Amino acid sequence: MSTLKRNIIANYASQLYVTGVGIVILPLYVNYMGAEAYGLVGFFAMLQAWFTLLDLGLTPTISRETARYKGGSMSALEFRRLFRALSMIFAGIAIIGAGGLLLSSKWIASNWLTVELLSLEEVTFAVQVMALSVALRWLCGLYRGVVTGSEKLVWLSVFNVFVATMRFIAVFFSMWLYGFTPKVFFIHQMIVAFIELSGVWCMAQRLIPSINSQREFIGWSFEPVAPFLKFSLMIAFTSSMWVLITQTDKLILSGILSLTEYGYFTLAVLVASGIMVISGPISNAIMPRMSRLHAEGKQEELASVYRNATQLVSVIAGSAAITIALCAESLLLIWSGDEQLAKKVAPILRLYAIGNGMLALSAFPYYLQYAIGNLRYHFVGNFILALVLLPAISIAASLHGAIGAGWVWLSVNIFYLLFWASFVHYKLLRGLTVRWILSDVLCIVIPALILSSAYILFSLVMEQKNNTIFSNFLFIVLTAVFSFIGSLSFNRKFRDWGGKVFKVVNR
Structure with missing residues (x-):
């Protein structure tokens, strides 16, 4: 090796x-x-x-x-x-x-x-x-x-x-x-x-x-x-913006919330951070490959790697974010064994889980800029994001505590994914402006959300869920399975593979 x-x-x-x-x-x-x-x-x-x-x-x-x-x-x-x-x-x-x-x-x-x-x-x-x-x-x-x-x-x-x-x-x-x-x-x-x-x-x-x-x-x-x-200093600027964006809510809330409430908030944020860990290996793998393809002038191959990786993260990080958000209380109950803690932390965890899922996907325009060698839009985008995020979190946290900060985190990441990513694609790869967000993100995430939500609704109607460790564990696993199946079925690579299998079976 x-x-x-x-x-x-x-x-x-x-x-x-x-x-x-x-x-x-x-x-x-x-x-x-x-x-x-x-x-x-x-x-x-x-x-x-x-x-x-x-x-x-x-x-x-x-x-x-x-x-x-x-x-x-x-x-x-x-x-x-x-x-x-x-x-x-x-x-x-x-x-x-x-x-x-x-x-x-x-x-x-x-x-x-x-x-x-x-x-x-x-x-x-x-x-x-x-x-x-x-x-x-x-x-x-x-x-x-x-x-x-x-x-x-x-x-x-x-x-x-x-x-x-x-x-x-x-x-x-x-x-x-x-x-x-x-x-x-x-x-x-x-x-x-x-x-x-x-x-x-x-x-x-x-x-x-x-x-x-x-x-x-x-x-x-x-x-x-x-x-x-x-x-x-170039690296310092990028790192500073990242710290400001990801840590400002924690700094502000540490001065607003009681230490007990701040402890609950920290727990929620830490569990939600697992979504970023899941997507990390994929980004680390594609960045040097995309850089090489750009240097070789293979723009179509670069776009293909970029879109395939986006779909893969949409499936993995998207399914994880949906599962954590929908099963937040059950997950925390199994993890901590404390019903009171689970009820207090679950609402915050839901918001940060979905927000981090959005963040994992909205990082892709940065990977594209890194490969091309032009980080100007990344600097501008992070600067604008910091300008909006800092006062918004300050106001929301002062009025509504951790829940307010969670709603701001979610809202800002939705805006960044839907609008700023499209702007970067328009400037650098115009052919992806609409296709990326529709085909590579929404067409994968939305079916996963619908299918997993349908299963949860069915469970509630049939009263299949109770508060035993086994039932909560089974509930989380099945929600994850339905979410994964929903997202995977709309993945282009999976559809192509399924089509080939179907042709072989029907020969």
Whole structure:
């Protein structure tokens, strides 16, 4: 097996494990720590996401330049100078970021977060430990970039699995010994963050080239970073827009909702995020293929790959979104075993599941722009989306809480899919302007929705569903089957395959 294939398989396996164990273990946090304490966990996750705004594209830059060094495009001395300059930047940002959070920890605990059961001192201490943990995990980005650029992805994947196990599972052993409290939880997370930093630092040190220190001087200048600023800032802009679009609701709601309600909201959003994980491998596979086809001038083949991939995501992500939305309460009941939690979280989960399904499909115009090499419309679209989303979520969340934010998320993603995607197609591939949304999306998603909804209506009329674990599980499975059959029957590839089978059978 080639190194590339091993890297891809290892990367996907670790990604699925890290995401899966994170989702599966969450109900235990709520059961043992309480919903309000879990709200702090959700706030911690949101802080880590917002901290990526400070990356400024530096992590992809060191990864790219490590690969270029390995390919012989840069001397060892040049690489060491760049690495030292980036190390100083990363360390500076970590100190400033952690210091800012530490100094504002009391204000965050007393003025931003709405605490009902936990003590102010306990929440303040948790925020202070969060600050240190976020800074340690932030520093990992520099060394992960070196490991990734060196294509040591099998090692990194195994290490990620180890860290995820320590973070999500081993924490229960610590809490079993010392108590199921936020203090124990976040101290454990800080220790794991230190172990993670130590691991990637050690591996990066093995991969960084050595030089003759007596004849070659590295220095302490930021000048080596200057040639890469344009590349870094382009990535930084895209990343910043993505963080603003996907994390603004979480930031706003963390200051509006009580920690208990915020914990429920975080649960819903995390379950719905599984839809994006499902569609990720497909997008990662088609982007380089489409780029190559465009470079070779094979526009018809590019359009074919693009449409086939869209239909595949419509079937997979569309069916998943419909199933989660229609069976939200049953899914949460099986997952958590808590009927009260299921009833509170289900309405939010429905909105975010459908919204994320739309988002998985509306990402396709970006893949097209990436292949063509023109990201202008992607920048403009994300900028407009952020301008609409930020005030809309602020108003809706203030008036209606998490449900209001969910409706805004769903509405904005529907608009982006139906109108902005059509605009991008009109500008870049005019022949797809109408066919893409009608043939490749709606003609697949709508039959899936109709067939699965018909099954649910039939179940309710026949009173076949009750609240046992088995009946809920069967209800979810059958809904997924009907949704999948409905979407698959209108997939062009499946119809062509079915036609061939029909001809063979009737010979």
